[in-house]
Amino acid sequence: MSGGLLKPEKDFSKDADKLIPEAEQLAKTDVQGAIDKLLGLEKQARQSTDLPTTSRILVAIITISKNSSDWNLLNDQVLLLSKKHGQLKQAITRMVQTVMEFLDETPNMDTKLSVIQTLRTVTEGKIFVEVERARVTRILSQIKKSQGDINAAADILCELQVETFGSMTRREKTEFILEQVALCIERGDWTQATVLSRKINKRYFARKPKKSAEEIEKLKKEAEENEKTRGPDEAPMEVDDDVTDLKLRYYEQQIILANHDYKYLEVCKHYREVLDTDSVQDNPEQLRAVLARIVYYVVLSPYDNEQSDLLHRIQQDPRLSVVAVESRLVKLFTVPELMRWPIVAKQFGPHLCNTDVFSAEPSQSADDQPHTRWQDLRKRVIEHNVRVVAKYYTRIQMGRLTQLLDLTEEETEKYISQLVTSKTIYAKIDRPAQLVNFAKPRDADDVLNEWSSDMKSLLGLLERIDHLITKEEMMARILPTREKAKVR
Numbered sequence: 127m128s129g130g131l132l133k134p135e136k137d138f139s140k141d142a143d144k145l146i147p148e149a150e151q152l153a154k155t156d157v158q159g160a161i162d163k164l165l166g167l168e169k170q171a172r173q174s175t176d177l178p179t180t181s182r183i184l185v186a187i188i189t190i191s192k193n194s195s196d197w198n199l200l201n202d203q204v205l206l207l208s209k210k211h212g213q214l215k216q217a218i219t220r221m222v223q224t225v226m227e228f229l230d231e232t233p234n235m236d237t238k239l240s241v242i243q244t245l246r247t248v249t250e251g252k253i254f255v256e257v258e259r260a261r262v263t264r265i266l267s268q269i270k271k272s273q274g275d276i277n278a279a280a281d282i283l284c285e286l287q288v289e290t291f292g293s294m295t296r297r298e299k300t301e302f303i304l305e306q307v308a309l310c311i312e313r314g315d316w317t318q319a320t321v322l323s324r325k326i327n328k329r330y331f332a333r334k335p336k337k338s339a340e341e342i343e344k345l346k347k348e349a350e351e352n353e354k355t356r357g358p359d360e361a362p363m364e365v366d367d368d369v370t371d372l373k374l375r376y377y378e379q380q381i382i383l384a385n386h387d388y389k390y391l392e393v394c395k396h397y398r399e400v401l402d403t404d405s406v407q408d409n410p411e412q413l414r415a416v417l418a419r420i421v422y423y424v425v426l427s428p429y430d431n432e433q434s435d436l437l438h439r440i441q442q443d444p445r446l447s448v449v450a451v452e453s454r455l456v457k458l459f460t461v462p463e464l465m466r467w468p469i470v471a472k473q474f475g476p477h478l479c480n481t482d483v484f485s486a487e488p489s490q491s492a493d494d495q496p497h498t499r500w501q502d503l504r505k506r507v508i509e510h511n512v513r514v515v516a517k518y519y520t521r522i523q524m525g526r527l528t529q530l531l532d533l534t535e536e537e538t539e540k541y542i543s544q545l546v547t548s549k550t551i552y553a554k555i556d557r558p559a560q561l562v563n564f565a566k567p568r569d570a571d572d573v574l575n576e577w578s579s580d581m582k583s584l585l586g587l588l589e590r591i592d593h594l595i596t597k598e599e600m601m602a603r604i605l606p607t608r609e610k611a612k613v614r
Contacts, residue, residue, distance in 0.1 A: 135174040141167055142179045146186045157194045161187055161203065168207075177214050184221040192228050197237045200225070201244040208248045215254045222249060222258045229265065242266050257294050260286050260302065271309070280309035284318065289325045300326055300372050307379050316386055323379060328399075331373035370405055385495065390502075391433055394423035414448055421452035422483050425459050426502050429509060429550055451477050459506075462514050467507050467532055478503075508533065508541050509550075516551040520565040524555070527562055 145167055153160035164183050171179040184207055191200040204225055208218050225245060232238040242262055249259035263286055270279035288294060288302040303325050310319035377396045384392040397420045406412045424440055427433045440446065441456045455474055458465045471486075478484040484503065485496035511531050515522065528538050542562065545551045552566040568576075 136170075136176060138167060138171045138174065138176050138179040142171070142182050146182065149186065150190065153190045153194065157190060157196065157199070160190055164190075169210075172210060172212060172214060172217075175214065177216055180214050180217040181220040184217050185224050188221060188225055188228075192231070195233075197232065197241060200228075201240060204244050204248055215252075218248070218252070219255050219258065222255050226258065226262060235269070239266070239269070242269075254293075256291050257298075260288055260291065260294065264302065264305070267305075267309070276309065276313045280306075280313050280315065283309060284322070296330060297369065297372065300330065300369075300376075304372065304375050304379065311379065311382055316383065319379070320383055323376075323383065326376060328376075331369055331376065331399075370403055373403060374400065374405075388498070388502075390423045391427040391436070394420055394427060394436065397423065410448070413445070417445060417449045418452050418481070419483065421446070421449065421456050422478070422481075422499075425455060425506055426499060427506075428548070429506075429513070459510060462517060464511050464514055464530060465507060466511075467504055470507055471504075505541075508537075509545060512541055512545055513551060516553065516564040521561055521563050524560040524562060 145164065149160040149164050152163065164187050168180060168183040168187070171183060187203055187207065188200055191197075191203050204221065207213065207221060222245060225241065229238055229241060232241060242265060245262045246259060246266070249255040249262070252259075263282060267279045267283040270276075270282060283302075284306050286302065286306075288299050291299065294302075303322055307319045307322045310316075310322060377400050380396045381393050384390075384396060397416055400406055401413075401416045401420065406416055420440060424433065424437050427436075437456065438460055441453075441460050446453045446456070451474065458470070475486060479486050479500070483496060484500045485494070486500055488494055488497045508531060515527065515530060524535060524538065528535055531538055531541075533541070539555060542551075542553050542555065546553050552564065554563045555561075556563065
């Protein structure tokens with residue numbers, strides 16, 4: 127029987143008004159007797175589909191059990207009342223919500239865990255209390271986390287598929303998923319953290335509150351009242367509030383995930399999303415920090431069309447003037463000129479290694495990301511230099527190339543091979559002759575097409591010259607005739 131869908135056959139509200147105070151008075155001396163007294167009226171109200179009275183009696187029974195400090199009795203009554211034949215859904219929901227309010231009053235952790243387990247048993251498999259089950263599960267997960275059992279906390283919380291809950295607001299869903307991702311990151315389950323983070327739609331963070339802070343607070347209060355009275359099949363009331371805090375948490379997690387896999391371009395894009403947040407733009411310190419990291423990660427990204435386009439757009443950003451050192455670093459990568467790594471390390475090394483992004487010295491940790499990023503920066507500088515040489519030279523001696531790149535012959539071959547493999551440049555190394563050829567050979571079709579194009583251009587020019595000569599000859603014939611006419 128679904129609460130709220132059928133009209134009550136009989137109204138027992140007056141009987142409840144009289145019986146509940148009597149039961150509360152009797153509970154001071156005989157708790158079980160008071161509960162038995164209420165159960166009789168509960169049965170009548172339930173069978174008559176009198177939802178308000180049934181809800182009141184259920185709340186009264188569990189309140190009496192709680193006030194008696196017999197938490198085992200409370201657990202037993204919750205299980206018993208939820209299993210009653212034809213129990214009304216909204217009455218169960220109201221009972222579960224009330225018991226959740228008692229969790230902070232439990233005398234010890236064992237009692238609290240027993241009540242939580244009872245609530246999870248009652249709400250299991252019931253869609254109309256899926257939100258309550260999710261909230262209780264979240265509390266249990268937080269308890270496990272506080273006890274140091276991260277694996278158990280993550281397993282408990284990640285079993286919830288909150289994205290399918292139609293009775294939960296988008297904000298609460300997002301908070302749940304962010305907490306799931308945080309627990310997975312904390313225990314090192316990077317794959318599951320990535321999968322869970324994809325459940326969040328980034329367009330949700332683009333929403334801007336259309337109401338004032340006072341109006342939003344008023345709507346929040348209305349939403350809380352609506353949560354207590356809405357039916358099991360009704361959608362929750364959405365509040366168009368500010369989601370900046372969720373946006374920053376989301377992109378902070380995305381940066382951690384992308385950094386773990388050394389996806390520098392993704393990290394740069396995430397920092398650009400953070401930069402577009404009002405709270406960051408209004409804070410000069412945060413603005414400088416985010417801009418600096420955008421520069422670091424875009425120059426760390428492997429070269430391709432997307433990286434090159436993003437690099438030039440960042441270089442043209444007027445806000446980059448607040449980070450002078452990073453602005454000079456970006457400019458070096460946008461100008462087709464050689465930049466010697468020893469000079470770059472000397473000029474920018476002390477500043478870059480002062481941050482948590484780079485470290486010139488390796489640490490003892492297994493995952494030494496700052497030092498790895500420092501080595502990747504050197505690699506990007508060398509790759510930039512190889513592209514510059516390939517642009518200005520068609521052929522160069524290996525000795526001269528190693529001198530320009532400040533590398534050994536083996537390292538030079540390695541970097542050239544990597545760039546050729548990624549199809550960034552074309553190169554062939556002639557080891558016996560110690561030559562590197564950057565000119566891409568052309569087949570017969572390309573040569574003939576170029577020759578045909580050149581001939582067509584040449585014939586066009588000759589035709590143009592012939593036309594101009596003819597024009598001059600005609601003008602030369604006309605001028606004497608005009609002069610004779612003037613004399614006459």
